[in-house]
Amino acid sequence: MGTLIHLLSVFSQLSILGFGGGKGIIPQMHTDAVTTYRWVSSEQFTQFYTIGKLVPGPTTIFAALIGYAALPQRPLLGAAVATAAMFVPSSLMMIGFDSLEARFAASPWRTIVSRGLAPAIVGLVWSSVSTIARGAPSSVAAYVTSAVVVGLMLRTKINAPLLILLSGGVGVALLR
Amino acid sequence: MPAEARPSLGSIALTFATIAATSFGGGQKASIRRQVLARGWIDSDRFLEGLEIAQVLPGPNLLNLAIYCGQKARGVPGAVAAFAGVSIPPFAIVLAAGALYFKFASNPFVHGGLRGCAAGALGLTLGNALELTWDERKSWLSIALVFATALAVSLLHMPLLPVLAIFGGAGILGEWLRARKRTEA
Numbered sequence: 001m002g003t004l005i006h007l008l009s010v011f012s013q014l015s016i017l018g019f020g021g022g023k024g025i026i027p028q029m030h031t032d033a034v035t036t037y038r039w040v041s042s043e044q045f046t047q048f049y050t051i052g053k054l055v056p057g058p059t060t061i062f063a064a065l066i067g068y069a070a071l072p073q074r075p076l077l078g079a080a081v082a083t084a085a086m087f088v089p090s091s092l093m094m095i096g097f098d099s100l101e102a103r104f105a106a107s108p109w110r111t112i113v114s115r116g117l118a119p120a121i122v123g124l125v126w127s128s129v130s131t132i133a134r135g136a137p138s139s140v141a142a143y144v145t146s147a148v149v150v151g152l153m154l155r156t157k158i159n160a161p162l163l164i165l166l167s168g169g170v171g172v173a174l175l176r
Numbered sequence: 177m178p179a180e181a182r183p184s185l186g187s188i189a190l191t192f193a194t195i196a197a198t199s200f201g202g203g204q205k206a207s208i209r210r211q212v213l214a215r216g217w218i219d220s221d222r223f224l225e226g227l228e229i230a231q232v233l234p235g236p237n238l239l240n241l242a243i244y245c246g247q248k249a250r251g252v253p254g255a256v257a258a259f260a261g262v263s264i265p266p267f268a269i270v271l272a273a274g275a276l277y278f279k280f281a282s283n284p285f286v287h288g289g290l291r292g293c294a295a296g297a298l299g300l301t302l303g304n305a306l307e308l309t310w311d312e313r314k315s316w317l318s319i320a321l322v323f324a325t326a327l328a329v330s331l332l333h334m335p336l337l338p339v340l341a342i343f344g345g346a347g348i349l350g351e352w353l354r355a356r357k358r359t360e361a
Contacts (some may be wrong), residue, residue: 009278012282013337014336015234015235016234017234017337017340018195018230018234018235018236019233019337019340019344021232021235021236021237022235022236023232024336025336026227026274026332027336028335028336031333031335036320040306041180046294046297046298047277047281047290047293048277049297050290050293050294051273051274051277052270052297052298053297054198054273054293054297055266055268055269055270055273056196056197056198056199056265056266056269057197057199057236057238057262057263057265057266058238058262058266058269058340059236060211060236061263061266061267061270062270064267064270064271064274065270065273065274065277068271068274068278069278075265075274075278076221076271077275078253079267080267080272083263083267084360087235087239087259088261090233090234090235090236090240091235091240091243091259092241092331093233093234093235094229094233094235094239094240094243094244094255095243095247095252095255096232097229097233098247099217099261101229104287105225108250108355110228110232111227111351111355112348112351112355113232113348113351114228114231114232115351116344116347116348116349116350116351116352117347117348118308118311118318118345118349119312119317119318119319119321119322119325119343119347120321120322120325120339120340120343120344121308121319121344122305122308122309122312122322122325123322123323123324123325123326123328124325124326124329124331124336124339124341125301125304125305125308126263126302126305126309126322126323126326126330127324127326127329127330129298129301129305130304130306130330131330132294132297132298132301133191133298134299135294136295136296137290137291137294137296138227140274142291142292142295142315143295145292145295145296145299146295146296146298146299146302147297147299148299149296149298149299149300149303150299150300150302150303150306150335152298153300153304154303154306154307155302159200160200160300161200163296163299163300164293164296164297164300165296166227166294166296166310166325167292167293167295167296167297167299168289168290168292168296170292170295171288171289171290171291171292171293171294172285172288172289172292173276173288174288174292175285175288175291175292175295176285176286176288
């Protein structure tokens, strides 16, 4: 019961603070799930995040896997609670905004808020890089793989899941 | 207006479920746009408005945008149908992936593959950070805020709420002053 309440509280707070599509919440999620509650290890956190990027839909669906691991005796319940907490609060805000929409129609505030928040979100993405790196393999082969992926992502149109799978192939060969 | 201007809740859920289940690595906004415009659920101006709101408010853009379109088509029940459509297929898929993960992660080949995938995901995140930083290059204040935020989070371990309040707040203030200057000029 305690774990369920903690899952609800952790992921619903992340949900409400998930500005910029949720790109900025990774460092806080790591602090909560790895450091504070020890639901998962750093390596698992990185691998769950990776699975989140690999499957269709929003990346933050990997909250389900943290819930799954947090409640080993009832993994499906843990996954469902974490996912609901991750997605429902922000969705309620979206639904509730409908009644305010007329008031904010063509309001300059929308641009000011989204542009104004952008630098902080980008900074949080840089921090996510270091968060994710903590659970990623540290070897020359792994670093080269990451660097090649950066290059392919910026220079080609190969989609993200395919790049992850190609890296997985490198891993089977070199990172066992 | 096309015939489906008042769609059934099932058709809303199914439309977004299909988009969510097949949205590998982006392109979802374009497919939502195509589908909802073709079905006459909302018009093009409304869609752009919804896209903007979906990006400003917290939450995944795909989910927020689907909720917006569902709500415009059928009110709150439409929004709930859209929510179910976007969340249920990825949830089922990630659960299946999780079950496989916990069963096979200790196998050395699977473990190697996962480590490789993690290195790839790290590369994608780094590439994303580089791209997003490049987008901010026109303002020194923005670049300074990007790196101040990253240092506060990674070195000082500042929690997310104060980070958004301080660095997000500073960014919003900067944008507001800039917008005011523009209107005065």
